[in-house]
Amino acid sequence: MTLHALDTQPADLSCVTAADEALAADAARPVRNPQLRGLQCLRCETLYPVSSLNDGCPACRRMGVHIGLRASYLPGTETGLPMPYLPGFTLGEGNTPLRELPELAQRLGVARLALKDESVNPTGSHKDRMTAVGVAQALEAGAHTLVLASSGNAAVSAAHYAWAAGLSCEVAGYEGLPAAYARQLDALGARRYAFSDNAGRWAFVRERAQHPGYFALTNYRLPALGSAPLAIEGYKPIAAECLAEGGLPDHIVVPTARGDLAWGIYAGFRDLLAAGRIARLPRLWLVEPFPRLSRVLAGGAVNGSYPGHTAQFSTAGATVTYLQWQAATATAGGAVVVSDDEARVARRLLTAQGVSAELCAAAGLGALRQLRDNGLVAADAHVVLMLTASAACDPSWPDPSV
Numbered sequence: 001m002t003l004h005a006l007d008t009q010p011a012d013l014s015c016v017t018a019a020d021e022a023l024a025a026d027a028a029r030p031v032r033n034p035q036l037r038g039l040q041c042l043r044c045e046t047l048y049p050v051s052s053l054n055d056g057c058p059a060c061r062r063m064g065v066h067i068g069l070r071a072s073y074l075p076g077t078e079t080g081l082p083m084p085y086l087p088g089f090t091l092g093e094g095n096t097p098l099r100e101l102p103e104l105a106q107r108l109g110v111a112r113l114a115l116k117d118e119s120v121n122p123t124g125s126h127k128d129r130m131t132a133v134g135v136a137q138a139l140e141a142g143a144h145t146l147v148l149a150s151s152g153n154a155a156v157s158a159a160h161y162a163w164a165a166g167l168s169c170e171v172a173g174y175e176g177l178p179a180a181y182a183r184q185l186d187a188l189g190a191r192r193y194a195f196s197d198n199a200g201r202w203a204f205v206r207e208r209a210q211h212p213g214y215f216a217l218t219n220y221r222l223p224a225l226g227s228a229p230l231a232i233e234g235y236k237p238i239a240a241e242c243l244a245e246g247g248l249p250d251h252i253v254v255p256t257a258r259g260d261l262a263w264g265i266y267a268g269f270r271d272l273l274a275a276g277r278i279a280r281l282p283r284l285w286l287v288e289p290f291p292r293l294s295r296v297l298a299g300g301a302v303n304g305s306y307p308g309h310t311a312q313f314s315t316a317g318a319t320v321t322y323l324q325w326q327a328a329t330a331t332a333g334g335a336v337v338v339s340d341d342e343a344r345v346a347r348r349l350l351t352a353q354g355v356s357a358e359l360c361a362a363a364g365l366g367a368l369r370q371l372r373d374n375g376l377v378a379a380d381a382h383v384v385l386m387l388t389a390s391a392a393c394d395p396s397w398p399d400p401s402v
Contacts, residue, residue, distance in 0.1 A: 149207065156393070
């Protein structure tokens with residue numbers, strides 16, 4: 001493990017006026033939902049107080065398994081989709097368009113195919129939804145620094161949102177951070193640290209999180225638990241948006257690393273089901289670049305290590321979480337392995353439709369092809385693909401010849 005602190009210049013704040021600072025202060029006052037009663041284990045359902053630390057369930061850990069926590073609310077939420085803060089902190093994320101793709105639907109043999117376009121979020125990815133809630137919790141806790149492990153979309157999102165909220169930001173990334181990401185982090189004054197592996201990154205975030213004033217946005221445990229539980233709640237509105245924009249889908253295809261996004265979508269539909277707003281859950285298919293969750297679903301250990309190599313930068317990594325296992329199994333979905341070459345072929349199809357997609361998002365189209373070929377998605381199905389980000393900052397773009 002190697003660590004390098006990278007000197008960066010802070011963002012130029014000389015043009016920020018007192019009025020700007022007052023406006024920012026007003027916007028930075030999150031109000032916790034009074035119905036938020038605590039954090040509950042995903043597995044044993046033991047209830048714990050809300051905490052800024054993300055160490056998982058102590059009861060399960062004593063039994064030798066590492067399980068994360070989720071937000072737990074008192075009953076009686078009118079909307080059926082409770083959120084941790086009312087209001088929270090926002091830069092305008094969410095309410096992203098659901099784009100119908102009739103030509104690709106016909107080509108893949110499904111009744112309806114739509115793309116949930118998260119690339120239109122403020123910093124260009126779905127991560128803004130999670131970051132917004134994480135920043136709200138950091139502000140509520142009186143934190144001065146947002147710290148996370150990321151070498152891509154989450155880092156860019158955290159740097160932007162932290163700057164807007166008046167927080168510092170520290171990013172534990174990999175050596176060889178793509179220049180497109182590095183430039184944005186440096187411009188926003190985020191402090192970058194480079195590591196050779198996940199263990200080093202997570203140890204750094206874990207150490208920082210123990211100090212007052214630091215809030216860890218992402219996972220820092222090994223075995224992995226997932227990102228901050230309240231922050232993951234930020235993905236739940238995707239369920240309500242899909243329902244409002246296009247009706248209840250039969251299947252949702254989600255690019256997956258450690259499952260934050262997939263679990264948040266599942267949790268949103270779970271809440272809508274409990275509120276009586278839908279009659280069933282859509283099946284969630286978690287797309288991975290090499291076998292990880294698929295090995296767990298075949299009998300492997302949830303907390304095992306499943307290394308592999310991929311150009312699908314945003315969904316690399318060797319770990320599986322209980323979050324993603326639950327999102328797949330609770331919805332009668334599963335995992336689909338899509339190789340880099342299959343993802344590149346899919347990206348060409350999307351590009352021809354005017355869709356710019358990072359490679360792991362394009363892999364969702366390749367996954368749908370597999371699901372159709374295997375009879376797991378019927379010809380009359382309504383399918384939604386999650387477009388997590390465009391190809392703009394993807395280090396694998398442009399594609400080589402396939």
